[in-house]
Amino acid sequence: xxxxxxxxxxxxxxxxxxxxxxxxxxxxxxxxxxxxxxxxxxxxxxxxxxxxxxxxxxxxxxxxxxxxxxxxxxxxxxxxxxxxxxxxxxxxxxxxxxxxxxxxxxxxxxxxxxxxxxxxxxxxxxxxxxxxxxxxxxxxxxxxxxxxxxxxxxxxx
Numbered sequence: 834x835x836x837x838x839x840x841x842x843x844x845x846x847x848x849x850x851x852x853x854x855x856x857x858x859x860x861x862x863x864x865x866x867x868x869x870x871x872x873x874x875x876x877x878x879x880x881x882x883x884x885x886x887x888x889x890x891x892x893x894x895x896x897x898x899x900x901x902x903x904x905x906x907x908x909x910x911x912x913x914x915x916x917x918x919x920x921x922x923x924x925x926x927x928x929x930x931x932x933x934x935x936x937x938x939x940x941x942x943x944x945x946x947x948x949x950x951x952x953x954x955x956x957x958x959x960x961x962x963x964x965x966x967x968x969x970x971x972x973x974x975x976x977x978x979x980x981x982x983x984x985x986x987x988x989x990x
Contacts, residue, residue, distance in 0.1 A: 873945030875952055876960035878935065880970035883962055886935060893959065894932045896921075896951075898943045907939060907964060908974025918943040921950060933959040940965055 878886075886893045887910075895913040897904060898921065916924045918938070928934060934956055936944035941963030948961035968974050 871942075871946055873949050873961060875945065875948035875958050877941060877945065878960040878962045880967050880972045882960065883935065883967060884972070886933065886959055892933055894929065894934045895937060896928065896934055896947070897937045897964075898947055899938055899964070903939060905977060905979050908968065908976040909964065910937070911975050913937070918947055921947050925954060925956075928956060930956050933957050935959050936961045937964055939963060 876882075890912065895910050897909055897913040897915050898918040899907075899909075899915075900917065901915070904915070914927065916927070928951070934948075934951055936947040936951065936958075938944040938947075938961075941961055944961035944963065948958050952958045964974060
């Protein structure tokens with residue numbers, strides 16, 4: 834008899850547990866459907882704005898926040914400071930405050946946030962740009978192929 838009651842209790846637990854977990858899930862508040870996107874306060878540059886800045890290269894610093902593989906596959910600009918977005922605050926000493934800065938990412942998500950960070954730290958920010966949007970507007974990106982690795986010389990015996 835004892836074995837039957839233990840077996841009955843075990844079966845009851847096995848079948849009731851999912852119902853209990855489902856009831857707990859139903860009590861949890863619903864997660865928001867979509868997180869609100871960050872809206873930069875810095876100026877979003879279009880192709881004409883950026884080309885006007887590039888016409889006087891001595892007055893502008895392009896800060897490309899993309900990984901090297903993104904720059905090589907999508908394309909970039911002839912001269913820029915490469916800083917990963919998550920390393921921007923650690924690299925502030927490399928950026929001259931008096932020069933107009935333009936932050937660049939692929940679709941301007943990282944560049945918008947970074948432009949606002951720079952502005953909040955007292956940097957002269959001209960705006961932010963998405964490289965792929967720039968190209969869609971007819972701008973030309975520089976594409977540099979990554980060279981193949983050199984073959985290792987055979988070790989002398």
